[in-house]
Amino acid sequence: MAIKNISPFLWYDTQAEPAAKFYVSLFANSRITHLARYGDAGPGPKGSVMVVYFELEGRPFTALNGGPNFRLSEAFSLYVDCTEQADIDRLWAALGDGGSYNVCGWLKDRFGLSWQINYAGLPDLLTGDPARAARVFAAMMKMTKTDIQALEDAAG
Numbered sequence: 001m002a003i004k005n006i007s008p009f010l011w012y013d014t015q016a017e018p019a020a021k022f023y024v025s026l027f028a029n030s031r032i033t034h035l036a037r038y039g040d041a042g043p044g045p046k047g048s049v050m051v052v053y054f055e056l057e058g059r060p061f062t063a064l065n066g067g068p069n070f071r072l073s074e075a076f077s078l079y080v081d082c083t084e085q086a087d088i089d090r091l092w093a094a095l096g097d098g099g100s101y102n103v104c105g106w107l108k109d110r111f112g113l114s115w116q117i118n119y120a121g122l123p124d125l126l127t128g129d130p131a132r133a134a135r136v137f138a139a140m141m142k143m144t145k146t147d148i149q150a151l152e153d154a155a156g
Contacts, residue, residue, distance in 0.1 A: 012064065013067055014067075016065045019063060020061070024055075030058075033060075034052075038050045044065055044067075074106070078114070080118065082117065083120045084148075088105075092146075096109070105117050105144075105145065119148045121152075
């Protein structure tokens with residue numbers, strides 16, 4: 001096969017560059033790698049940012065200023081595994097600022113992208129023993145921001 005990579009492609013109206021800059025500021029090993037601008041052929045204004053190529057934690061992403069035709073939705077989210085509550089707290093506050101919060105560690109940032117800021121140990125807590133998984137799931141359903149200690153306590 002000649003496939004080099006599979007990565008997320010995010011469609012924004014006009015906010016691709018500020019969104020990418022914001023995301024890159026929150027994660028280590030992250031950077032904007034390339035910017036492509038609209039030329040005479042449009043459809044965006046000549047010289048405006050068309051595509052932003054960036055990396056988060058070393059993983060490639062592409063963000064397009066494609067206009068208002070399509071919107072991001074909760075049907076696609078970025079899942080962030082955190083091992084420490086301090087990282088959950090920091091990312092929850094930063095990404096949720098100007099956006100909206102939902103249950104179980106889900107939020108939508110001010111650019112419309114959905115995120116899940118969660119505990120890296122959650123898959124282990126939700127698999128194996130069905131009774132433990134049910135307790136952890138019930139605790140999780142009562143949360144907005146993920147609380148690692150509450151999940152561990154529910155696991156027993």
